[in-house]
């Protein structure tokens with residue numbers, strides 16, 4: 127008998143933005159594989175409710191407040207998890223946002239909102255968690271990239287560069303943290319209907335056009351990310367670092383035309 131390489135029993139995982147959308151799906155996947163999962167976000171009721179959903183299915187989870195853009199508070203946030211749960215083995219940097227506006231109308235506030243959350247906060251979460259993981263002999267960091275890490279889309283002057291930055295940050299930290307046995311990888315989701323893009327999906331013509339670009343013939347569901355998250359969080363991926371796994375129904379592989387714009391039908 128070979129031990130299950132995907133088993134996360136005894137591991138402590140943190141998922142930022144774990145209360146909704148893709149983070150909630152990845153958190154449920156990690157809990158299903160045996161990890162104790164901390165779901166963190168700004169709305170306490172949302173993360174607590176998502177944690178309760180996991181506990182209702184037999185998993186172990188807690189919902190906690192964090193605003194990851196408050197950089198100075200991040201070391202105390204991660205130290206608190208270590209103190210409460212005796213470990214910090216897995217970090218999923220999932221919290222993210224978008225501002226969709228034409229490039230010529232893009233404001234400084236749009237830019238700062240997106241880049242501060244999607245890139246700056248990701249780096250400082252990695253740094254604070256990695257300092258703890260180094261002392262503990264290793265860990266797993268999973269960043270949330272995007273198709274936008276690889277391709278440009280209309281009206282995404284900050285989002286696409288921020289996600290391209292996440293890809294390079296993943297490679298950069300994989301290099302620097304390998305000596306401490308900390309794996310740094312990313313998941314690149316394709317199109318998933320979540321609160322982040324629900325306004326686009328409400329336009330049925332737009333949704334049909336977007337779906338037509340996906341070889342698998344449908345958009346993703348948060349559960350579709352669970353397998354990649356468990357793989358990258360587990361010892362099954364111990365020799366994998368600096369990679370982006372695109373979970374996109376083949377969209378990037380089949381990408382031949384520019385993406386449909388937010389205001390096109």
Ligand SMILES: NC(=O)c1ccc[n+]([C@@H]2O[C@H](COP(=O)([O-])OP(=O)(O)OC[C@H]3O[C@@H](n4cnc5c(N)ncnc54)[C@H](OP(=O)(O)O)[C@@H]3O)[C@@H](O)[C@H]2O)c1
Nearest residue numbers: 143146147148167168169193194221222272315318320322
């Ligand atoms: N949906 C897609 O098709 C898609 C595709 C590619 C990549 N992604 C990426 O997937 C990730 C999750 O997005 P989603 O689609 O699941 O959208 P979502 O449901 O809006 O998730 C974003 C999460 O981030 C949290 N968050 C926002 N600001 C935060 C802050 N300052 N501190 C802590 N948490 C914060 C939000 O909770 P609070 O507001 O309560 O803090 C929310 O739970 C993002 O990085 C996004 O770029 C999504």
